Amino acid sequence: MGFFTRKRSAESAKERLQLVLVHDRTDLTPAQLESLKNELLEAISHYIEIDPEAVQIGLERDGRSQKLVADIPLRSVSRHRAG
Amino acid sequence: MTAQVITVTSGKGGVGKTTAVANLATALAADGKKVVCMDGDIGLRNLDVIMGLENRIVYDIVDVIEGRCKLKQAMIRDKHYPDLYLIPAAQTRDKNAVSPSDMTRICNDLRPDADFVIIDSPAGIERGFRNAIAPADRVLVVTNPEVSAVRDADRVVGILEAEEKGSPSLILNRLNPTLVRNNDMLSAEDVLDLLGIQLIGIVPEDESVIIGSNRGAPVVTDAKSRAGQAFRNIAKRLQGQEIPFMDLEQQGGLWGAIQKLTGRK
Numbered sequence: 001m002g003f004f005t006r007k008r009s010a011e012s013a014k015e016r017l018q019l020v021l022v023h024d025r026t027d028l029t030p031a032q033l034e035s036l037k038n039e040l041l042e043a044i045s046h047y048i049e050i051d052p053e054a055v056q057i058g059l060e061r062d063g064r065s066q067k068l069v070a071d072i073p074l075r076s077v078s079r080h081r082a083g
Numbered sequence: 084m085t086a087q088v089i090t091v092t093s094g095k096g097g098v099g100k101t102t103a104v105a106n107l108a109t110a111l112a113a114d115g116k117k118v119v120c121m122d123g124d125i126g127l128r129n130l131d132v133i134m135g136l137e138n139r140i141v142y143d144i145v146d147v148i149e150g151r152c153k154l155k156q157a158m159i160r161d162k163h164y165p166d167l168y169l170i171p172a173a174q175t176r177d178k179n180a181v182s183p184s185d186m187t188r189i190c191n192d193l194r195p196d197a198d199f200v201i202i203d204s205p206a207g208i209e210r211g212f213r214n215a216i217a218p219a220d221r222v223l224v225v226t227n228p229e230v231s232a233v234r235d236a237d238r239v240v241g242i243l244e245a246e247e248k249g250s251p252s253l254i255l256n257r258l259n260p261t262l263v264r265n266n267d268m269l270s271a272e273d274v275l276d277l278l279g280i281q282l283i284g285i286v287p288e289d290e291s292v293i294i295g296s297n298r299g300a301p302v303v304t305d306a307k308s309r310a311g312q313a314f315r316n317i318a319k320r321l322q323g324q325e326i327p328f329m330d331l332e333q334q335g336g337l338w339g340a341i342q343k344l345t346g347r348k
Contacts, residue, residue: 008266013230014273020230021237021277064244064279 022059026066033059040070049075084117086197088190089321090219091254094235096206098227099256102292102301103314104203105133110303110318112167116198119158121170121189123215124205125181128172135162135299136169145173145180147189154192163304178210183217190218199321208242216243222251223283228258228269237278252283254317259288260331284317286310287331 023029028036037057044050056071091104101124108120121144122130131137142157147170154170161167170189173180186202193200204215216222222243226236236253243251255271262268269277271285289310295302302311303318309329316326 010263010266010269010273013269014277017230017233017269017277020234024234024238025241061279064240064250 018061022061022066025061026059028059033057041072044072051075084195084198086117086119086190086194086200087321088194088200088202088218088220089223090123090202090204090215090221091223091225092204092212092215092239093206093225093232094208094237094239095226095232098225098232099254099286099292100206100225101129101133101203102296103223103225103254103256103286104130104201105301106303106311106314107318107321108167108199108201109134109161109164109301110315111199111201111321112161112164113303113315114318114322115166116322117166117196118164118199118201119168119170119193119197120201120203122172122203123181123186123211124203125172125176125178125211126174127205128174130169130203131159131171132299133296134169134301136171137299140171143171143173144189145176148181148185154189178205178214181211181214183214186214187218208238212239216246216248219248222248223254224251224278224280225254225256226274226278227256228263228271228274230269233269233274233277240278240280250280252281253278254284254286255282256286257288258285258331263331282328283320284313285328285331286313286317287329 040057041050041052041055051073054073058069060067060069091100093100104120108118111118120130122128131140136159139159142152144157146152147154147157157170158168159171190200202215205211224236224239226232240251255274258271259268263270271282275282287309289308291305291308292302292310295305302308303314305311313329316329319326
């Protein structure tokens with residue numbers, strides 16, 4: 001990385017803190033979050049077909065509260081037209 | 084008169100809690116308020132030296148709790164402000180000598196005769212911290228713009244919420260405007276966004292704080308000190324006044340002028 005593109009340290013501090021605080025506040029380790037994701041996806045796929053590659057699940061901050069945000073695209077089902 | 088009890092805490096040690104307590108108490112007394120400050124750090128007392136009162140201690144808070152003296156006897160009058168008192172911590176005991184209900188009882192005894200009771204919490208989130216927050220009407224969290232201090236402050240804010248102590252106010256201490264300008268220090272906006280609590284003051288890094296503590300004279304008594312000004316402003320806000328936040332960007336000196344000319348931020 002060149003001198004002009006180097007990320008200044010304040011930015012790293014903020015990004016690292018954002019992640020750490022979300023996990024501290026929920027008392028959920030990254031590994032636990034990963035297994036939560038997997039179980040969630042498994043449960044959903046019992047009912048509808050999803051695209052596991054496109055799934056995004058993560059913790060987000062909203063002021064002092066945390067949200068579990070999931071973006072789960074459904075797999076497009078090819079429809080057979082009558083006639 | 085019914086005093087407001089204010090506890091100053093931080094999670095991490097060394098961020099400036101004791102300095103904040105000494106300065107806010109002194110500034111409030113300079114504004115004509117009756118103020119009692121209490122050192123909650125049993126076994127590691129320091130508020131006495133920061134206020135320059137270490138030679139006047141006879142009794143301490145544990146003597147009061149264990150009935151060896153009256154509350155008034157453990158209140159040390161400040162050298163300059165007759166309405167400013169310190170109740171020192173015990174130095175040779177541990178934090179288990181005091182309970183949260185002891186602290187609440189002592190504060191209730193102080194309330195009728197004071198405007199403000201300010202408690203200096205020890206670092207950490209254990210017994211001493213629990214003692215310090217038990218009687219609080221309001222909590223101030225001190226932090227520095229630095230990853231470990233902000234992380235620990237967030238833990239403390241979470242505990243205060245869980246204990247239904249209400250949302251605390253933030254004192255961002257030791258901000259270095261030059262480092263912030265160069266994007267090498269978290270800005271006040273960054274810290275507020277991360278912690279999600281209200282701001283009550285930003286104190287710039289200032290060598291006069293060390294000079295003041297060397298002398299046992301809190302920096303609010305130094306009219307020229309920027310940190311002193313910041314603490315005087317916080318004391319006014321504690322009294323309900325609306326005081327605008329200081330412009331920490333106004334940087335004097337040649338380097339500041341060059342940076343302005345070249346537009347480097």
